[in-house]
Amino acid sequence: MHLNLTHLPSLILPLILLSISTPLHLSAASSTPTSFTLRQVPATNVSLEFLDPTLPPALPKETAPKCSVLVLQRDFADTVGSPPATANYTQPPDCPAPWTRVVLELSLSVSNVQRDRVAAVWVNGAEVLRTTTPLSTSPAGAFWKVHKDVTRYTTLLRHYGGSGTVTMRLENSNIASFSGVFSANVSLHFYRGAVPVARPAAIGTAHPTVKGLYREPADLIIPITCEKDAEGGGFWLLVNNDSHVPAAPVTIPRNTYRAVIEIFSSYHADDEFWYTNPLRSSFQGGLGASRANGGFRQLYATIDGQFVGGHIPFAVIYPGSINPYFWSPVTAIGAFDIPSYDLDITPFLGLLLDGQPHEIGLGVKDSQPYWLLSGNLHLWVDAWSDAVEAGLVEYTSPPLKINRHAEWRNQDGQSEVDAEGLIRFSGWVSSSKGNITTTVRQKVKFKSQVEVQNRGAVKHVEMMNKERTTVGLAKGNQAMGRVQLFIEAPLQVQTSSVNAVGGAVFQRTRLYHQLQEVLNLNENMAVSTSSLTDRQDAEGSVLMHDGAPLWGSGSLRSSYKYRDENTCYLRTVNAAGGVVKFDVASPQCSGVAVA
Template sequence: MHLNHSHLRSAAAPLILLFIFTSLCFSGASCFTSSFKLHQVPATNVSLEFLDPTLPPAIPRETNPKCSVLVLQRDFADTVGSPPATANYTQPPDCPAPWTRVVLELSFSVSDVQRDRVAAVWVNGAEVIRTTTPVPTFPGGAFWKVHKDVTRYTSLLRHLGDAGTVTMRLENSNVTSFPGVFSANVSLHFYRGAVPVARPATIGTAHPTVKGLYREPADLIIPISCEKGAEGGGFWLLVNNDSHVPAASVTIPRNTYRAVIEIFSSYHADDEFWYTNPLRSSFQGQLGTSRANGGFRQLYATIDGKFVGGHIPFAVIYPGSINPYFWSPVTAIGAFDIPSYDLDITPFLGLLLDGQPHEIGLGVKDSQPYWLLSGNLHLWVDAWSDVVEAGLVEYSSPPLQINRHAEWRNPDGQSEVNAEGLIRFSGWVSSSKGNITTTVRQKVKFKSQVEVQNRGAVKQVEMTNKERTTVAVAKGHQTVGRVQVFIEAPLQVQTSSVNAIGGAVFEKTRLYHQLQEIVNLNENMAVSTSSLTDRQDAEGSVLMHDGAPVWGSGSTRSSYKYRDENTCYLRTVNAAGGVVKFDVASPQCSAVASA
């Protein structure tokens, strides 16, 4: 989505809609009247609640925080081009650090019809959450809440004093057609003492993560972001193309013994639908875009220009995308808490421990204008040493093998992108903890296919990403810790369309999207395994005019299952016609019935 606009327009007058649809059905075109239903619009004085249909609560409901602090409150009306909202922050005097858990809560409401937006929150310049807003399509507006466990950022919160700031950016334009104003409250909930684990410790939000070996939050977090920050357009780094790698200068403590780069990202403009892109710039279609480069992208980081790791991003579907009626009142996987991606750069500490500034760059392979990136450098510091030593032992990073093939007979055809790669980094760090060698190994296999048939009337996208990432820590010849993350993320979208007079297009779409993740953790001879399956199936119809949906229908089935040796969490949510029809969760792993 663009920062200052999306795709959804307010509904036209009912008589105009009736005329368009009647013209469509009596112009000789085929209609899907047997399954098409008008979207049921609530009364104008009713506000609709949107929800994330997957993740379990960050904290069990029966556990109360030690204290809660409202750190920022702001209404976002016409804020395009304005500096982000900023508020001072101090530690809560009633519950000082250390904390067992810290949960960030975003409480949103929008007063009227509005498009979807992207927003983010920073603490002292370090991003802690990126999110999107749903699409309220009626004057009653909408409200929703987003909770995120931000315990890994406690060093930011712990070190904030009177000069500490919390910043939020949400660019909104409340013009006549979209008069809605977003109201946002940012709160922090602090917990002390024993807190039950309600959410998997090693599982992130819809993306692979390697946090199993980092149970303790980092001692220091350095932002990798725009230096202008709140003075200009926010802390985001703008990436315009494949060769554009913006960088930030950082100097790290010389007694750092572990380092992880966390990357936040969102995609906009020409790359808003990168996961549906064909390999032909002249292709025009409602699946997403007329842009080329295919459906492959890779987020990556560099140190002084040297590649140090990357991830293929999970295809988060924005609330205004494909068929907006799929995402009312539920949201797509990861849309409320857009995933960040961790890169263990401990093997490269030998390049950074000289006390001098170094350039950490963030880029997107095969990208088009534009992506918004930011990063956090998580550092663990040896309190018992002033200086530690480190060195790079192995660096194997051959370029990804990417094969592209396209056959087009305007406007029909097909294109395919396949990518494979294997990287391996290893390095040692000598500190008070001993001489520790960290080895990172990642294998990637990716495939994207786009096919268009029947003179552009039938379009199909299939994409899957398989990654296996291993981080192993050894002391001498003995492995003392290892985490393996296996991920598979398939996406399928099928759309058929017929033309209506006046330039309108009637589309019928089916979608299947899933994340499967398995984490194997071996730490101090203790072995544990966890698995996650997050899936959404949706189908519906929509009437498009001038590239924007006018009205339609959609039904979405969401299912989430997490299991480890001690826990099993199941949730199934079915929504149709803008209403939740079925919502059942079970923390005991008993069978969750389907509606």
């Protein structure tokens, strides 16, 4: 199937565009759709800096890298359908591996008015960052930076004798109304020696993932994706529906003793607002039939067609979504570093260690066109063995129990989707480290509610995702380690809409979004606990026409708190009218007033 990259996301479709039976009209000249563009949004002559307050610095400011390398520099103007930008990479000779830490820095600017886009960075064909760009509404443009700890990918940077390629894709289109050009610099910062950290590696990076038992980076990373210039436009797998599970052939070393699949994802077109989708029977309003399959999705992986695990994705809100003025200049949770999701498939190594190619598939349950997926297969190999033995002991994976209920009458009604499930996989691997059994257990409880009132003019969305994932290692009857990650991700959106002149729609919205993680790590008889709470509250108004904002206002309150036995980090940011009003960070989590 061919991916038409001209349909990659503008990402500024409105959350809802509800109609009232007798809309108001202007004169023919003023109601012409082409008269409404982003340039009508009040703009300043100052380039705006966007920021993501949800993560603490990748490293303390006083810690300088051993060396820094600019690996790619490119302007993205009319790049729809063009090959990704690629540059050769060479390991810096003055600070060879091993490194204590490697941090990727993506520095971006846009020269003029432009829509928000999805972009990604690959190292030797393996994706290491999925990101979005802000919605730029000023002729003066905007700029921002994304920092990501990429230490877990260091095997890619050491591969091929310390050389290889760094690739970036950013699909952009220049037209008269959106003439902005994106300029990107990709740099790598290498650290050696002792490095103080604000948070341990076990917690991950503010999104649902389990890395607690994998302190050492993998020995080998194999991309799970399409070939360059193949279906999907290069590197991305295109998923069109629930039954579409694209796969890639993978052959792994026979001495592999641990394996984890990492999944990157983003959602577009009919599924761009999956987290607000209703179920409906007779509802025929402006929400559209193509977006009426409910607010439940599950990312999952298969080996030769067999389900091996999944995650309900965190609902990342794109910069042009719901009310674009909420995300100026503070971005939504995860928008600059879209989460990836880890699946420990060590229990299934017995299916893969025969030296033959096997199909690793990636899919999205209940999906609509379209999702862009890619995966990385992280492998740890036994240097003391040419081959190891492995076997699957337990495979308990009943289908998720999903209940759907909808009651609609004309444009009004309500619908619910409830899902819950419990899976358990267990398998042994016999290597030079001994005969070790890995057990993966995951419990999921999900609920989505959508209610529409007042002839479709008021919409209320509530969603709650709860996951508990446990990965345990045992040698015989002796436990060697266990990590438990508890996730809660509530979302509430309430929008009221009124038709305005010229086909425009005036919307007023209140939003609450939060990610909570609690991680318990038991390793070598040592127990540690860490917790994260990342919350945003927003409210405001926007006048939309054909998916573009004409005028608006918004305020956002964002708070990020991380705590473990030795550290407590707190940052609070308040913004309104496109200006940061309050921004305070504290390493003690006390004595910080909230404005």
